[in-house]
Amino acid sequence: MSAHGAGAVIASGPSVVRLELVLCSYCDTVHRRVDVASRKTLRCAVCDSPLYRSNGDLGAMLAATVTAVVGFAIANASPLLTLTAQGQQTRATLWRAIVASYDTELPFVSAALSLTLIIAPALELGLLLWVLVPLCLRARPIAFASTMRMLRALRPWRMIEVFLLGVVVAVVKLSGLATALPGWGLFGIAVMSFALAALASFDQGALWRRADEVAR
Amino acid sequence: MIRGVDVGLAACHTCELVVNLGGSRDGAEATCPRCHARVRFRKARAGTHVTALLIAAVALYLPANALTMMYTEEFPMRRADTILSGVKFLWQQGSPGLAVIVFAASILVPLLKLAALGFLVVTAKRHSGWRPRTRTKLYRVLEVIGYWSMLDVFVVSLLTAVVQLGRFAHIAPGPAVLPFAGVVVLTMLASASFDARTLWDRGSA
Numbered sequence: 461m462s463a464h465g466a467g468a469v470i471a472s473g474p475s476v477v478r479l480e481l482v483l484c485s486y487c488d489t490v491h492r493r494v495d496v497a498s499r500k501t502l503r504c505a506v507c508d509s510p511l512y513r514s515n516g517d518l519g520a521m522l523a524a525t526v527t528a529v530v531g532f533a534i535a536n537a538s539p540l541l542t543l544t545a546q547g548q549q550t551r552a553t554l555w556r557a558i559v560a561s562y563d564t565e566l567p568f569v570s571a572a573l574s575l576t577l578i579i580a581p582a583l584e585l586g587l588l589l590w591v592l593v594p595l596c597l598r599a600r601p602i603a604f605a606s607t608m609r610m611l612r613a614l615r616p617w618r619m620i621e622v623f624l625l626g627v628v629v630a631v632v633k634l635s636g637l638a639t640a641l642p643g644w645g646l647f648g649i650a651v652m653s654f655a656l657a658a659l660a661s662f663d664q665g666a667l668w669r670r671a672d673e674v675a676r
Numbered sequence: 677m678i679r680g681v682d683v684g685l686a687a688c689h690t691c692e693l694v695v696n697l698g699g700s701r702d703g704a705e706a707t708c709p710r711c712h713a714r715v716r717f718r719k720a721r722a723g724t725h726v727t728a729l730l731i732a733a734v735a736l737y738l739p740a741n742a743l744t745m746m747y748t749e750e751f752p753m754r755r756a757d758t759i760l761s762g763v764k765f766l767w768q769q770g771s772p773g774l775a776v777i778v779f780a781a782s783i784l785v786p787l788l789k790l791a792a793l794g795f796l797v798v799t800a801k802r803h804s805g806w807r808p809r810t811r812t813k814l815y816r817v818l819e820v821i822g823y824w825s826m827l828d829v830f831v832v833s834l835l836t837a838v839v840q841l842g843r844f845a846h847i848a849p850g851p852a853v854l855p856f857a858g859v860v861v862l863t864m865l866a867s868a869s870f871d872a873r874t875l876w877d878r879g880s881a
Contacts, residue, residue: 476696477709483687483694486812486872488679506677507812507876512692543838545845552838560837564848572857573833576826605711609690616864619826626830629778632771633835637750637845640838668691668710 482511516666521659522592528655529585534648535620536578540627541646545638553645554578576619581652584614588659595670604671621653679876681717688715719871726797729866734790736855736862741783744850746832756850759783759828781827782856789818789825789863793870800874808875815872822867825860829853 482491486509496502496514504511539551554577562570587607594601601607627646634640680686684698688708695715697704706715744756757765759782767775792814799811832849839847 478685478694478696481685481694482692483680483685485687485692486816487808487876488681488873490678490680490683490685507809509812509816509872540834541838550838552834557834557837561833561849564836566849566853569829569833569849569853569857572829572861605691605713608711609713612690616823616868619823619830622824622826623830625777625824626827626834629766629774629827629831630834630838632769632774633766633831634838636769637839665692668693672710 484509484511512665513661513663515661516663516669518592518596518666518670521662521666522589522596524655524659524662525585525588525592528652528659529589531648531651531653531655532581532585535645535652536648538644538648540649541631541634541643542641543634543638544641551643576617577623580614580618581620581656584611584618587611587614591667595667595674598670598674600671600674608667618656620649620656624649624653681873681877686715686717688713689719718873718877719869722869722871722874723797723801725869726793726866729862729869730790730793730797733786733859733862733866736858737786737790740786740852740856740859743852743855745828745852745856746835746850747846747848749846758852759856762828778827778831781824785821785825786859786863789822789867792818793863793866796870796875800870800877803878805878811875812872815867815870815875818867822864823860825863826857829857829860 480493482493483489484491484504484507487504487507489504489506491504491511493512494502499513499515501513502511503509536554539553540557541552543550543552558570558573558578561573587610591601591604591607591611624646627642627649631640631642680694684696684704685694686697686704686706687694688711690713691708691711693708693710695706695708697706697715697717704717707713708715741759743758745759745762746757748755748757755765763775763779763782766778796811796815799806832847832853835847836849839845
């Protein structure tokens, strides 16, 4: 595992790029990239942190993204839960939750909800399609590098899977007050959470490598 | 094992391309030829940023737990719940499993994050040689569990939304929601600012 091995060395501008190497982002150990056939997470020999994943199937990544888009559409269009009490029925949608938190004079909370549940996931899915569709067709996406940077910045602020658990807790808390039934919107959120979790198990570096390929 | 900083190599933070920054250490910088992001050996002034964010988060942790998180009015009853009393209520309602989850997400995780990040910053600053592998693992756990603390904010907003529309009861978020969300966001920013590689750096070269 020497840093001075032979391999692809591209000189560009002031810096020299080492394509055959991977640095552990947790402990800075230098590794040589190996190609593995099976789906695997390769781990750092020193600190045991994940280095990179061997699964870089762009078509499968696109499929997972489209699934998440469908789930997101359902989550926005259908009620998350329906409440029945004393003959009265209330349907709670994602949008109504945000509007209600604005009405109760908590604009910060409604801003946080909009960001974590609508803006961040919608932007993330849009940007993913923006890069994945052209790359699958072997074309270089417009503004590829800045799109990838935005995707990286957005990821921590999408909290749809936490919200999924939140709906479950809300249904249980309401059971004392009224009859609460989960709706199709909850199903949409579940689909989206699983699709995005599946997407996270792919090698994001594959996007950069494909973009390098088609650029040449 | 060879480390990147010892041979002048650093990975781009955005696209993970390995770039040769040359022999000079610490201050060396380059622009990534692939994505044009700035490439450095370590995140700039990570220790200072993490410490500042942590102090702010600790200041908000007290009001987040002491103040009312949710008001419930169900005529003629009226209750004001803090996070902890909300957990107790959930337990008494016959959902001990969910009560444990909410307790872990809302009380345990933020506390653990504050303590653990503080510990990591101090040991990194002192170039401690104590089990860097364990400390790295601790940091990875913090990265994963951090945002689950938002759970209670979501629950309160959802309950407000559904129940407000019916006439049989009324639920409103309390003053603790704001500092509570603040703690979650600040600790998320703090753990993102921390550079785990500093746990493995020995002394200043």
